Amino acid sequence: MSVTAGPRASIEQRPQQRSRAALVTGLVILLGALVVVCFFSITMGARGVGPGTIWKAFSDYDPSAASETVIREMRVPRTLIGLFAGAALGLSGTILQGLTRNPLADPGIMGINAGAAAAIVFSIMVLGAQSPGTYVWFAFAGAGIATVAVYGIASFGREGATPVKLALAGAAVTAMLTSVTNAIVLNNESALNELRFWQVGSLAGRYFPVFWQTLPFLVIGIVVALGAGRALNGLALGEDLAHALGQRVRLTRIVMFVTVAVLCGAATAACGPVVFVGLVVPHMARMICGPDYRWILAYALVLTPIILLIADIAGRVIVSPGELQVGVVLGVIGAPVFILLVRYRSITEL
Amino acid sequence: MATTLAPPHVLAGRARRRRRSVLVTSALAVVVLCLFVLTMMVGSYYVSPVDVIASVLHLRDDPTTDFIVRDLRLPPAATALAVGVALGTAGTIFQRLLGNPLASPDFVGVSSGASLFAVSAILVFHAGSAAVAGSALVGALLTALLIYLLAWRDGITGYRFILIGIGVSQFMMSIIGYVLSRAQRYEAGEAMTWLVGSVGRSGTGELRALIVAVLVIVPLVIMLDRPLRMLELGDDTATALGARVEPVRLALLGVAIVLVGFAAAAAGPLMFVALIAGPVALRLTGPAGSIVASGLVGAIIVLGADLVAQHLLPAVLPTGVVTGIIGAPYLIWLLATVNREGRGG
Numbered sequence: 001m002s003v004t005a006g007p008r009a010s011i012e013q014r015p016q017q018r019s020r021a022a023l024v025t026g027l028v029i030l031l032g033a034l035v036v037v038c039f040f041s042i043t044m045g046a047r048g049v050g051p052g053t054i055w056k057a058f059s060d061y062d063p064s065a066a067s068e069t070v071i072r073e074m075r076v077p078r079t080l081i082g083l084f085a086g087a088a089l090g091l092s093g094t095i096l097q098g099l100t101r102n103p104l105a106d107p108g109i110m111g112i113n114a115g116a117a118a119a120i121v122f123s124i125m126v127l128g129a130q131s132p133g134t135y136v137w138f139a140f141a142g143a144g145i146a147t148v149a150v151y152g153i154a155s156f157g158r159e160g161a162t163p164v165k166l167a168l169a170g171a172a173v174t175a176m177l178t179s180v181t182n183a184i185v186l187n188n189e190s191a192l193n194e195l196r197f198w199q200v201g202s203l204a205g206r207y208f209p210v211f212w213q214t215l216p217f218l219v220i221g222i223v224v225a226l227g228a229g230r231a232l233n234g235l236a237l238g239e240d241l242a243h244a245l246g247q248r249v250r251l252t253r254i255v256m257f258v259t260v261a262v263l264c265g266a267a268t269a270a271c272g273p274v275v276f277v278g279l280v281v282p283h284m285a286r287m288i289c290g291p292d293y294r295w296i297l298a299y300a301l302v303l304t305p306i307i308l309l310i311a312d313i314a315g316r317v318i319v320s321p322g323e324l325q326v327g328v329v330l331g332v333i334g335a336p337v338f339i340l341l342v343r344y345r346s347i348t349e350l
Numbered sequence: 351m352a353t354t355l356a357p358p359h360v361l362a363g364r365a366r367r368r369r370r371s372v373l374v375t376s377a378l379a380v381v382v383l384c385l386f387v388l389t390m391m392v393g394s395y396y397v398s399p400v401d402v403i404a405s406v407l408h409l410r411d412d413p414t415t416d417f418i419v420r421d422l423r424l425p426p427a428a429t430a431l432a433v434g435v436a437l438g439t440a441g442t443i444f445q446r447l448l449g450n451p452l453a454s455p456d457f458v459g460v461s462s463g464a465s466l467f468a469v470s471a472i473l474v475f476h477a478g479s480a481a482v483a484g485s486a487l488v489g490a491l492l493t494a495l496l497i498y499l500l501a502w503r504d505g506i507t508g509y510r511f512i513l514i515g516i517g518v519s520q521f522m523m524s525i526i527g528y529v530l531s532r533a534q535r536y537e538a539g540e541a542m543t544w545l546v547g548s549v550g551r552s553g554t555g556e557l558r559a560l561i562v563a564v565l566v567i568v569p570l571v572i573m574l575d576r577p578l579r580m581l582e583l584g585d586d587t588a589t590a591l592g593a594r595v596e597p598v599r600l601a602l603l604g605v606a607i608v609l610v611g612f613a614a615a616a617a618g619p620l621m622f623v624a625l626i627a628g629p630v631a632l633r634l635t636g637p638a639g640s641i642v643a644s645g646l647v648g649a650i651i652v653l654g655a656d657l658v659a660q661h662l663l664p665a666v667l668p669t670g671v672v673t674g675i676i677g678a679p680y681l682i683w684l685l686a687t688v689n690r691e692g693r694g695g
Contacts, residue, residue: 171677172681175675179621276524327524328527332521332525342510342514
């Protein structure tokens with residue numbers, strides 16, 4: 001039972017590997033775009049500010065000036081969280097798809113979001129309602145425990161955690177945790193109330209403490225993930241061939257999986273379950289650069305924060321002075337874009 | 351037919367497979383009936399199986415028993431039965447048509463449309479239960495139509511249909527999340543309860559509609575079983591065998607979607623029933639597995655889950671919580687039985 005579609009769908013053509021020069025140029029352009037997006041993320045919103053104010057907020061801070069406080073205390077941490085969480089989600093989505101050879105793999109399928117949600121609801125049930133600042137550790141722990149459980153279940157049997165077994169174990173753990181979470185929130189109104197706000201991923205209201213709490217995990221995860229390209233290329237040839245080429249398949253899998261757990265856990269803890277980017281960006285990167293995972297990872301690293309931050313800015317601008325959570329914007333704008341891509345470009349099978 | 355040209359041992363094997371399939375399907379039907387009667391027996395007031403059957407079939411009149419059985423226990427039991435059959439049938443059609451065991455309607459976004467419409471009816475328009483059920487049905491049908499149109503390019507490939515379904519599902523889910531985060535506290539709880547799904551809340555109207563839909567569609571599905579088998583061989587082979595590929599595919603998707611819509615209208619989106627029923631039925635009946643067996647397995651799952659939710663848990667919970675929990679051991683069982691080769695995913 002293959003988790004991807006059967007041979008009937010394999011008429012899709014594979015994209016060609018592009019020239020190195022073109023790929024480098026593309027990456028530089030994207031990096032430039034990322035800088036521009038970060039700038040807009042700091043300046044745009046209910047209270048527009050100019051570059052001069054940003055400069056002043058950091059060189060000669062005046063706590064009584066509201067616009068400077070907004071920049072220092074809200075927009076900058078928000079942009080930084082978007083930057084790192086975006087990179088983490090894009091990389092972990094890419095690795096998961098390569099690792100499980102399943103084009104639909106995303107952080108949600110590994111039980112990570114369900115684990116974080118269950119931990120938060122559980123903490124409210126046991127300890128009473130708290131502030132989102134304290135959720136971070138619960139969300140992180142929940143995500144970690146869920147991924148360990150997924151890997152443990154998938155490792156049963158002779159072959160260890162094969163792609164299909166990982167996907168099934170992820171779905172199983174998600175099912176279990178979601179049901180338990182539902183059972184709790186249907187009998188505990190304050191848990192329901194917190195969960196429904198957390199469930200929509202958002203970069204708003206995340207300040208520096210949350211950023212500093214999750215940063216170390218994000219940085220370590222991103223560094224390890226960026227070095228995973230060669231190993232993923234090996235796995236893409238199939239386990240046996242990877243073995244024959246001298247790759248230590250089982251070790252590779254465990255390292256990758258831990259990396260994904262750390263990245264997704266930290267990103268989910270920082271901004272709630274942000275769906276969609278982790279699933280879609282790897283496909284976009286693959287369309288741009290072809291099958292070499294070293295390039296796909298590099299592009300995912302830059303492309304995901306661009307998309308996440310644009311969605312966040314759009315949410316601030318569309319319903320100004322209110323805002324739409326970034327998770328909603330991604331779903332409402334990102335989903336049609338993804339559908340168009342699926343319709344008019346061939347998405348390759350992995 | 352060419353069957354007459356087949357060597358005798360092949361014919362014998364075929365007959366054996368067909369016999370096993372018929373036997374297993376009959377056994378499943380008996381189990382469904384037993385669970386159906388059991389559901390109406392247990393509760394705060396015990397009714398004997400004989401009394402239940404007599405009361406349901408109007409063989410005897412006893413006001414107390416009739417009130418408990420016909421008025422209180424028959425509607426949820428009938429809902430569970432019909433929803434189970436509908437979801438099991440629809441799930442297996444989706445999985446076989448799209449060639450993917452994870453392509454059940456709840457994964458491919460049909461249910462998300464039903465949920466969005468129903469939740470909006472509850473939270474935005476403050477609708478009553480009948481209007482919410484109607485919205486769910488309309489939502490499922492519109493969403494399925496949308497996915498079909500978006501996935502259509504000189505025909506439908508399973509892979510594209512699934513990807514687009516997931517995109518549509520994400521779209522719906524994000525709006526659901528937004529609507530929930532903007533709702534009043536009390537109503538948010540009501541909407542969450544709907545999203546989990548339960549067989550205990552359907553009104554007579556929804557229940558009647560669902561039963562009529564099941565009675566009309568299941569015979570249709572049985573007629574479509576043969577063309578479906580041809581489609582599973584691949585489009586070219588099916589065309590060579592004389593099946594009209596696209597019309598058959600459209601008809602099958604259509605009936606599956608109508609079933610999902612009516613089931614969601616009656617009980618909400620019960621997780622995992624559509625995903626589990628088909629593969630379990632196939633494992634039980636052997637390679638000659640039938641759609642009927644999948645429907646019966648679906649009914650067993652929902653009836654069983656409802657019994658557990660009503661009587662075996664510390665708090666009375668909606669049926670959907672239990673079907674969700676059943677999903678976990680099922681997937682782990684699937685893990686344990688994954689073949690060693692050719693399952694690269």
